[in-house]
Amino acid sequence: xxxxxxxxxxxxxxxxxxxxxxxxxxxxxxxxxDLRRTVFPVITKEDVFTLMLAQRQAPEKVVADFAEAYRAxxxxxxxxxxxxxxxxxxxxLVGAGVQPGxxxxxxxxxxxxxxxxVVAAHAVPVFVxxxxxxxxxxxEAAAAAITGRTRAIMPVHVHGLPADVPALRALADKxxxxxxxxxxxxxxxxxxxxxxxxxxxxxxxxxxxxxNFPLGGEGGIAFFREESAYRRAADYVRRHGIxxxxxxxxxxxxxxxxxxxxxxxxxxxxxxxxxxxALDETGLFSAPYVPEGHVHAYNMYRIGLHPERxxxxxxxxxxxxxxxxxxxxxxxxxxxxxxxxxxxxxxxFRHRDGFGGGYPFSLNPxxxxxxxxxxxxxxVGMLESTLVLCRExxxxxxYERLLRYADAFRKVARRPDAIRxxxxxxxxxxxxxxxxxxx
Amino acid sequence: MExxxxxxxxxxxxxxxxxxxxxxxxxxxxxxxRLLTKRTxxxxxxxxxxxxxxxxxxxxxxxxxHGDEIRQRGLGxxxxxxxxxLGVTVREDGPEDATPAFDHIALDAGDVxxxxxxxxxxxxxxxxxxxxxxxxxxxAAVLTDDPALQARAERLKIFGAYDLRTMWTQQEDAADLVPxxxxxxxxxxxxxxxxxxALGQATRTPASSGAAS
Numbered sequence: 190x191x192x193x194x195x196x197x198x199x200x201x202x203x204x205x206x207x208x209x210x211x212x213x214x215x216x217x218x219x220x221x222x223d224l225r226r227t228v229f230p231v232i233t234k235e236d237v238f239t240l241m242l243a244q245r246q247a248p249e250k251v252v253a254d255f256a257e258a259y260r261a262x263x264x265x266x267x268x269x270x271x272x273x274x275x276x277x278x279x280x281x282l283v284g285a286g287v288q289p290g291x292x293x294x295x296x297x298x299x300x301x302x303x304x305x306x307v308v309a310a311h312a313v314p315v316f317v318x319x320x321x322x323x324x325x326x327x328x329e330a331a332a333a334a335i336t337g338r339t340r341a342i343m344p345v346h347v348h349g350l351p352a353d354v355p356a357l358r359a360l361a362d363k364x365x366x367x368x369x370x371x372x373x374x375x376x377x378x379x380x381x382x383x384x385x386x387x388x389x390x391x392x393x394x395x396x397x398x399x400x401n402f403p404l405g406g407e408g409g410i411a412f413f414r415e416e417s418a419y420r421r422a423a424d425y426v427r428r429h430g431i432x433x434x435x436x437x438x439x440x441x442x443x444x445x446x447x448x449x450x451x452x453x454x455x456x457x458x459x460x461x462x463x464x465x466x467a468l469d470e471t472g473l474f475s476a477p478y479v480p481e482g483h484v485h486a487y488n489m490y491r492i493g494l495h496p497e498r499x500x501x502x503x504x505x506x507x508x509x510x511x512x513x514x515x516x517x518x519x520x521x522x523x524x525x526x527x528x529x530x531x532x533x534x535x536x537x538f539r540h541r542d543g544f545g546g547g548y549p550f551s552l553n554p555x556x557x558x559x560x561x562x563x564x565x566x567x568x569v570g571m572l573e574s575t576l577v578l579c580r581e582x583x584x585x586x587x588y589e590r591l592l593r594y595a596d597a598f599r600k601v602a603r604r605p606d607a608i609r610x611x612x613x614x615x616x617x618x619x620x621x622x623x624x625x626x627x628x
Numbered sequence: 629m630e631x632x633x634x635x636x637x638x639x640x641x642x643x644x645x646x647x648x649x650x651x652x653x654x655x656x657x658x659x660x661x662r663l664l665t666k667r668t669x670x671x672x673x674x675x676x677x678x679x680x681x682x683x684x685x686x687x688x689x690x691x692x693x694h695g696d697e698i699r700q701r702g703l704g705x706x707x708x709x710x711x712x713x714l715g716v717t718v719r720e721d722g723p724e725d726a727t728p729a730f731d732h733i734a735l736d737a738g739d740v741x742x743x744x745x746x747x748x749x750x751x752x753x754x755x756x757x758x759x760x761x762x763x764x765x766x767x768a769a770v771l772t773d774d775p776a777l778q779a780r781a782e783r784l785k786i787f788g789a790y791d792l793r794t795m796w797t798q799q800e801d802a803a804d805l806v807p808x809x810x811x812x813x814x815x816x817x818x819x820x821x822x823x824x825x826a827l828g829q830a831t832r833t834p835a836s837s838g839a840a841s
Contacts, residue, residue, distance in 0.1 A: 193645025232642050240638050248765065272677045272766060273812035301787050301810070308809045398648035398816075405647050406816020407677060430710035432678030436765020438638070438818045442647070536788065542808035544715055545693020627787055 193232070199224050202592040207600045211607055213519035219597040220521030220590070229584035230403040231453070236445040240405070243441030255440035256410060258447055259402075263386040265412035267419035270435040274373045274395020277409030278306030280433065281391035282341060284413050284422035285367035287312050290552030291340035293369075296326040297531035297565040298572075299345040301627060303371045304532050306393065311549040312340070313556040316533040318565045322478045324491065325352035327567065332360050338553060341367040346375035346385050348577075349401065349486030350479060354380055354388045367391065373409075376402035377454045379484035386412045391422075396443060401457070401488050401583060402450050405442025408435050456585040457487045464490070464582065467595035471602035472498040473513075489527060490578040492598075499605040504612050507573035507619050512611035513601055514576055520597040527577040527628055529620035531568045533560035536625065562621040572620045637825045641818050649814040650786070656817035660824045661769075667827065668747035668755060670771035672778040675820060676785055679734070679758040680710045681813035682768035686730040686754035688784045689770065689777035692716060693808070698729040707732075730754040730770075736761030741830040753777060764822040767815055779805060785813035 199220070210216030243251045252270050260268035269284075271277040287293060289311035295303050297316040307314040317330035326344040342361050344352035354368075361368040370392035372378070375385035386392040396408040413419040426433050465476030475493035479485045496502055496509045517524045532538065541550045541557065550557050562569050581594070601608075641647065646654050661673040674689070676682050692698060694715030699722045703711070711718055731750035735743060740762065747755060753774055759767040770781055788807040 191644045193643075228645055230647065232645060232647070237639055237642050240642070241635055244634050244638075248763070273814070275812040302812065305787070305810045309811065397812075399650075403647075405818045407649055407812065407814050408816075428709065429713035430680060430706040430708070431713065432680040432760075432766050434678070434766050436677075436767075436816060436819050438765055438822070439816055442818070537807045537810060540806050540808070542806070543694065544809050546695040546715075548694040548715055 193228050195226060195228065197224060199587060199589050199593065201589050202596050207596050207603070211516055211519065211600065211604055212521070213516050214607065218519065218521045219593050219600060222521065225521055225523070227580050227584045227586060229580050230398055230446065231585065233445070233449075235448070236442055239445035240438065240441045243437060248437035251437040252435050252440040255444045258444060259410060260412065262447065263384045263412060265387045265392065265414070267413040267416055269411040269413070269419060269422055270440065271409040271411060271433045272435055273407050274393060274397060274409040275302040275306050275309065276433040277395070277411040278303065278371055278373075278393030279309040280411040280422040280426065281369050281393035281413070282306060282310040282312065282343070283425045284411065284418035285341050285369045285391040286418070286421070287340045287367070289549055290338070292336060292338045292553065292556045294331050294334050294339060294342045296345055296347070297533055298324060298528060298568040299347065299371065299532060300373070301532055301535055301537070302373070302395075303343065303345055304538065307343070308543055308549065311552070313550055313553045314538070315339070315556055316531065316560065316565070318567045319347075319571065320353065321567050321571065323350055323352070323480065324348065324571055325350060326357065328353050328356035328360055331357065335360075335364055335366070336556070338556065339364065339366055341369045343369045343371055345371040345373070346378055348477070348489040348491055349374045349376075349378050350477070351375060351378050351380045351385050351388070351483050358388070369393070373400070374488040375486050376400060376488070377450060377484070378486040381482055385486070390414050391418055399580065401453070401486055402443070403446055404439040406436070406439050408439040408443065453585050454486070457583065460582055460586065460591050461485070461487045461490060463591055464595055468492060468598055471598055473602040473605075474598050488583060490582045491527075491575050492524070492578070494574050494576070499602065499608070501605050501608060504609065508612045508615070508617045509608055510574060510576060511617040512608045512615060515611060516601045516604070516607065517576070517597060520600060522578070522594055522597040523581060524576040525579060525628070526572070526620060526626065527579065528626065529572055529623055530625045531560065531562055531565040531621070533558070534562050534621065534625060569621060633825055633829070634822055637821050638818060641821045647816070647818055649816060654817050656821040656824065657815065660820040663824055663827055664757065664769050664771060667743050668757070668771045669744070670747070670755060671773045672771070672775065674770040674778055674781040674785070675815040676768050676770070676813040677815050678766035678813070679756070679760060679768045681785065681811070682756040682758065682770050683707060683710060683730065683732075684714060684811075685770045685781035685784055685813065686756050687714065687716060689754060689772065689774070689781035690729065691780070692729060699726055700728045700730075728752045730756050732756040732758065734758040734761055737763065737826070740826055743827070743830070747771065759823050762823055762826045764819045764826075767819050767823055783807050784810060787812070
């Protein structure tokens with residue numbers, strides 16, 4: 190039988206391993222190769238039973254019941270379940286009143302789907318830089334990008350941290366334009382008591398199986414504050430013959446998972462806190478920044494690097510990052526870059542073919558720019574000085590695994606000499622000089 | 629469909645823990661692709677999450693997009709509306725026997741065993757097979773013998789990535805593969821597993837024709 194049951198337990202942490210030789214130089218690995226598997230999503234007997242029951246119900250009812258349960262959890266006005274996060278963002282924009290040729294302001298740092306959803310709505314994405322601490326859209330940069338053709342601002346709650354919604358809301362209100370959230374990383378993320386997905390005039394959210402709140406495969410959901418926006422989106426897909434419906438199988442799986450979401454959220458928050466304390470003690474590393482009153486969902490966990498605290502200030506930070514990346518991966522902690530160049534520098538936004546013949550960019554040539562990475566210095570600076578944990582911390586990992594992650598970071602931080610040697614010997618390049626990566 | 633069989637298939641996939649469409653350990657999506665190519669006699673399959681996604685992929689796979697025109701007879705109102713949204717003009721004039729841009733088949737539980745027979749009658753470079761009627765949620769596929777059509781269609785559905793090896797890069801060798809608009813048209817493995825079961829069972833039903841098996 191093919192099963193995801195882990196075959197071997199991870200040994201308890203051993204302080205002696207932290208002082209041992211680095212794995213990259215022949216020492217032992219903090220997490221040995223055959224013990225690296227992280228199971229996500231967690232699938233339980235309840236999930237199986239929910240699916241068994243669902244196949245005896247009308248498919249439309251399974252999807253509608255799921256959407257209603259999750260809408261109530263988020264506290265949004267109206268919900269439209271979809272086949273993917275991208276389609277949910279497309280419909281959120283349509284519901285918010287975005288028309289062909291309109292400009293929609295999006296952050297230069299996000300997953301490419303944010304910007305492609307704008308193109309799907311036959312509108313033109315206008316890219317702006319991010320805040321250096323939250324990595325979310327910079328409200329001042331957004332303000333500077335507003336023109337007479339801007340119809341919406343679409344911040345992304347990057348990695349699960351809500352963007353500066355109060356400032357962006359005020360900006361949208363001042364100009365009479367819509368605030369549309371990309372909440373694809375931000376399940377259960379909060380500002381105060383309000384949940385991401387309910388802040389804006391509309392929101393889109395991915396529910397694919399690798400998100401904090403996973404459905405059975407692929408799925409998404411669009412939220413709307415007003416019924417009129419919901420109706421506009423629902424009419425749009427009917428009128429244009431677009432099939433964006435969610436499968437009942439994906440929805441049924443989500444119904445089971447929703448009941449356990451608060452439990453997994455609590456485990457993620459606890460694990461983020463434990464690892465964050467360990468990182469902050471290393472000097473070289475820092476935990477993600479979370480503004481007062483914000484609740485981070487930790488779909489991804491972006492770690493800062495500070496070479497100056499380790500006597501490495503003479504080295505380029507991107508080279509230090511690459512060396513540290515190598516050392517961590519060798520220890521068995523699969524850290525990632527998760528993006529290496531601003532989204533407007535990805536091929537589809539350099540060529541801008543769109544649906545063909547340059548549509549919809551051709552509708553509004555004035556909104557189109559040929560961007561270089563340096564146009565977004567904060568994004569580039571962040572990409573050059575941070576590393577990300579994804580599924581490794583999204584999953585409710587064993588406590589001993591969490592402690593071993595912390596040990597891997599401690600072990601690497603103790604060896605600035607090794608980092609210096611790798612930088613001297615390595616042929617490292619800036620992240621954006623490599624081919625643009627999706628994730 | 630026998631409920632017991634759907635239950636067994638769903639439980640089997642859940643037990644593997646692999647429910648995401650871009651997992652390297654997923655076997656359900658490649659399994660359904662293989663079955664569809666075998667059953668239709670086409671070399672390549674692109675699985676997608678709906679009929680309109682398949683129509684979009686069939687056209688984008690041939691480089692047909694906004695501002696282009698196709699000659700195609702007998703499309704339903706919904707397909708025509710979708711093509712208009714893509715910016716593709718449909719003309720119904722021209723010779724009766726002209727090859728259309730794509731052929732389309734919609735299967736349900738009653739005629740799932742006729743896939744081979746229906747595919748054999750299709751002549752277009754792309755064959756859209758709508759699998760939604762089988763009852764597992766929106767699902768469809770594009771079948772083709774043209775590797776370039778498949779390559780472009782795959783890139784439309786997964787943000788420029790073709791497979792797990794290229795999943796995380798957008799670098800392309802061929803200039804005509806540079807992506808334009810991109811969607812997430814990916815089919816879920818759980819849905820694929822059920823569709824595969826339904827197609828598999830169809831071979832055990834006595835077919836009224838010489839359907840390939």
